[in-house]
Structure formats: C-alpha cells, structure tokens
Amino acid sequence: MQYQSLNFIRSLSKDALSELYFAVILKSLALSLVGVFIPIYMYKELNFSIDGIIYFFLLWSVFFAVLTPLVAKLSSRFGLKHMIVVSVPFDILFLGLLVLLKNHDINYVYLAIAYAISGAFFWTGFNIKFAKVSDKSNRGRELGSLYSLLILSGIVGPFVGGLILTYLGFTVLFYVFSTLLIVSAIPLLMTPDDHEKTRFSFKDIFHKTYFKDTLIFVGLGARIMTVTLFWPLFIYTILKGYISIGILVTGSSLLIALFSLYVGKLADTKKRKSLLKFGALIHSLFWAIRWIASSFYQIFIVELVSGLSFVLADIPFSSMFYDKMNRRNKAEYVIFREFGFSIGKIVVLLAVLFTGTLVVGFFVASLGSLAYLAFKAR
Numbered sequence: 001m002q003y004q005s006l007n008f009i010r011s012l013s014k015d016a017l018s019e020l021y022f023a024v025i026l027k028s029l030a031l032s033l034v035g036v037f038i039p040i041y042m043y044k045e046l047n048f049s050i051d052g053i054i055y056f057f058l059l060w061s062v063f064f065a066v067l068t069p070l071v072a073k074l075s076s077r078f079g080l081k082h083m084i085v086v087s088v089p090f091d092i093l094f095l096g097l098l099v100l101l102k103n104h105d106i107n108y109v110y111l112a113i114a115y116a117i118s119g120a121f122f123w124t125g126f127n128i129k130f131a132k133v134s135d136k137s138n139r140g141r142e143l144g145s146l147y148s149l150l151i152l153s154g155i156v157g158p159f160v161g162g163l164i165l166t167y168l169g170f171t172v173l174f175y176v177f178s179t180l181l182i183v184s185a186i187p188l189l190m191t192p193d194d195h196e197k198t199r200f201s202f203k204d205i206f207h208k209t210y211f212k213d214t215l216i217f218v219g220l221g222a223r224i225m226t227v228t229l230f231w232p233l234f235i236y237t238i239l240k241g242y243i244s245i246g247i248l249v250t251g252s253s254l255l256i257a258l259f260s261l262y263v264g265k266l267a268d269t270k271k272r273k274s275l276l277k278f279g280a281l282i283h284s285l286f287w288a289i290r291w292i293a294s295s296f297y298q299i300f301i302v303e304l305v306s307g308l309s310f311v312l313a314d315i316p317f318s319s320m321f322y323d324k325m326n327r328r329n330k331a332e333y334v335i336f337r338e339f340g341f342s343i344g345k346i347v348v349l350l351a352v353l354f355t356g357t358l359v360v361g362f363f364v365a366s367l368g369s370l371a372y373l374a375f376k377a378r
Contacts, residue, residue, distance in 0.1 A: 017133050019187045021146060023084055024126060026184030028150045030091075030177045032157025033164070038098070039229050040236045041170060046101055050233070054353045056108050057229055058346060063116035065342035071120045072331040075128065081188040083125030088185050090118035092178045099174050120338070127334045131325045140272065140319045144264010147315060151257035210333075212374070213324075214340040219371025221344025223287070226365035230348075230358045231290070235299060256307040263315045272316035279312025280372035287366035291359040313372045320375060344368060 042048040042056070075083045094114040097106055134142050164173045266275055286306045293299045325333045348364045 017130075017142070019081070020126065020130055020133065021149060022187055023184045024146070025149050026180050027091075027122070029157055030180035030184070033161035033173060033177055033180075039232050041098070041165075043233060043236070045170070046098075050358075051353060053229065053233075054349050056112055057225065058349050058353075059109060059112035060116050061225070061342045061345040061349065063113055064120055065339050067116055067120040068124060068338040068342075069335050071124045072128075072335050075125060075331065080125045080129040080132075083121045084129075085185045085188050087118045087122035087125070088181045090114050090121065091181055094118060095174050095177055099170050102170070123338065124331075124334055127325075127337070128330045131322045131330050134322060136323060136326070138268060139322055140267025140269075140315065141264045143315050143318050144260050144262070144267065147260035147264065147311060148257045151253050151260060210336050214336050216371040216375050217337050217340025218344040218347065219368035221341030222348040222368035223344075223365045224341060225345035225348050226287070226361045226368075230352060230361035234290070234358050234362075238294060238299065239296060253307070255304060256311055259308055260311050260315065263311050267316045267319045272319060276313050276316040276320075276372055276375075279309045279314070279316075280369055282309035283313055283372075284366045284369040287362050287369055290362045313369070317372055317375055 039053055042053050043050070048056070071083060094111055097111045097114060100106060101108070101111070161173060164176065263275065266272065283306060286302055286309060290302050290306075293302045321337075348361050348368070351364050352358060352361045
C-alpha cells in the first residue's frame with residue numbers, strides 16, 4: 001500500500017495541472033472541514049462579538065493586500081509551487097492559534113497575520129501557475145472540472161466537520177485539517193519549480209489598463225467576504241447547530257458540483273459571456289433576498305440557487321480572467337486582483353460594522369455580484 005501511494009504521488013508529479021488539482025482539492029477538503037465554522041466558532045466558543053469578528057477580518061484583509069505584492073516578488077525568486085507549499089505551515093499555525101485562543105490569552109492580530117500569509121502565498125502561487133499550465137482552448141472544461149472536484153471534495157467536509165466539532169471538539173478537527181494540508185504539498189516538492197518575473201507599482205492601479213478591472217475585483221471581493229463571514233453567521237442564528245449547517249452545505253453541493261461540469265463545457269464556446277450575465281443577475285437577486293430565509297428548507301433553496309448561479313457566472317469569468325492574465329504580466333495582474341478583492345472585503349466589513357446588521361452585507365454582496373457584468377476578456 002505504501003508503494004502504491006508513492007507511485008500515485010509520482011504520477012501526479014508528471015503533470016503540472018494534476019499537481020495543482022491535487023494541492024487545491026486537498027486544501028479545499030481541509031478548509032471545508034473548518035471554513036464555514038470559523039466565524040461561528042469565534043462567535044459561539046470564543047465569545048467574540050460580531051464587531052470583534054469584523055475587526056479580525058478587517059486586519060486579515062489589510063495584511064492580505066499588503067503581503068500579496070511581496071509574495072509575488074518572492075515567487076519570482078523562489079518559484080510558484082514553493083509559494084503554495086509555504087502556505088501550509090501558516091494555515092496550520094492559524095488554526096492552531098485559534099484552538100489555543102480558547103484557553104490562552106493570545107492577541108488575535110497574530111492569527112490575522114498567519115491567515116493572511118497563508119492566503120497570500122497560496123493564491124498568488126496557484127493563480128499564476130494555473131494561468132501558465134492550463135490550456136486556453138479547453139480552459140472552461142478544466143475550470144469546470146476543477147470547480148466540480150473542489151465542490152465534491154468539500155461535500156463531506158462540512159458534515160464531517162460538524163460531527164467532529166459536536167462530538168470531539170476543535171482540537172481533533174485541527175489534527176485532521178493539518179494532515180490533509182501536509183499531504184497536499186507533497187507532489188509539489190517532487191518536481192522542479194518555475195518562476196515568473198514581477199513588475200509592480202501601486203500607481204499603476206489608476207492606469208486605464210488596470211483601473212476598471214480593479215474596480216470589478218472590489219465588487220467581487222465584497223461578495224467573497226459576505227459568503228465567508230456574514231452568511232455563515234446568519235445561518236447559525238437560525239439553525240443553531242454545527243451538524244445542521246454541515247448537512248445544509250453538503251446537500252446543496254452535490255448538485256452544484258455536477259452543474260459545474262456542464263457549465264465548464266459551455267464556457268469554452270461563444271456562449272460564455274451570456275452565461276456570465278445570466279448567472280450574475282440571478283446571483284445578485286438571491287443575495288438581495290437571502291435575509292427573508294427563516295427555516296432550514298428556505299436556506300437550502302437559497303444556498304442551492306445561489307451556488308448554481310455563482311458557478312454560472314464565475315466559471316466563464318475565471319476563464320476570461322486567465323485568458324487576459326496570459327496577455328499581461330501574470331504576477332502583476334494577480335496583485336491587482338488580490339488587492340481589489342481585499343478592498344472589497346474591507347468595504348463590506350465597514351458597511352456591516354457601521355450599520356450593525358448582517359443584512360447590509362447581503363445587499364453590498366448583491367451589488368458586488370453585478371461587477372461580473374462589466375468584465376471583458378480584452
């Protein structure tokens with residue numbers, strides 16, 4: 001069995017795209033065990049106030065924006081896959097500190113820094129590498145397969161994570177999480193790395209080449225933060241339990257995963273802009289009405305339709321994004337993307353902080369989702 005496992009890992013290393021798939025899928029599985037529960041754990045187990053959680057994610061967003069240009073420069077020296085590998089210990093450090101925070105007085109600034117470093121290293125390395133190794137003519141299918149695998153890998157995660165949290169606690173979840181992340185990095189260490197030269201200046205954000213796209217990324221960043229933080233908290237106020245939340249996310253994910261394969265095929269045709277527009281409009285609408293949901297089944301329907309419409313918009317968008325990225329300095333374009341995302345996250349966090357209601361975040365995410373409509377591949 002050990003030799004079979006080693007041969008499997010070696011076979012992955014022969015295909016750069018397979019290496020990336022393996023790394024991001026296991027990372028997704030690990031994060032799905034804890035991701036939806038992190039804000040809930042902070043709220044329920046650590047007794048953070050909503051404002052306290054918002055301040056944590058504000059710090060994280062600021063650190064992420066500042067770190068991304070530095071990480072991109074490091075990738076040109078040390079290699080893209082090494083950036084992905086380096087993210088692993090910081091993911092483990094973040095969750096370890098989160099576990100220790102329950103019984104020890106630890107400043108959550110350290111958690112925000114560790115979380116930001118892990119994200120900056122992983123997504124900078126992954127996005128540049130994926131743009132380099134994916135096939136333009138089949139990128140929609142490759143993205144559809146990736147989205148489907150990511151969702152499938154996360155189907156059992158929320159349910160299993162909810163069970164572990166309920167019956168065994170966050171410490172056991174930490175060990176499972178850490179093991180998956182370590183295994184995900186192994187194939188990346190077995191083959192040579194490549195490098196991407198970085199050219200970057202913040203003043204270029206206002207250049208016409210980047211300014212419009214940066215604004216689009218701001219809108220999408222607001223959506224990302226809302227689905228990461230405010231939606232799980234809203235669900236918890238209604239369902240009041242880890243297991244029911246896990247069942248909810250797991251149940252909707254299977255249909256969304258299958259749908260991703262279909263959308264991926266369509267995204268390689270001339271229909272991808274029409275798919276994006278339709279998906280963005282439906283997704284925006286369902287963000288605007290989420291606050292009406294007040295039962296398990298209503299939340300399930302909202303989660304399902306929102307997930308399907310997100311895939312419909314985001315796979316064509318990502319396909320166009322990587323096309324555009326390949327015509328520019330890849331590292332620079334990733335920096336502008338992550339910087340825009342971070343600004344959008346900060347905007348929605350401040351909106352909820354100042355108004356004192358989670359629902360405001362849903363309306364900001366609804367507007368932010370319309371940013372898909374403005375993106376062009378040229």
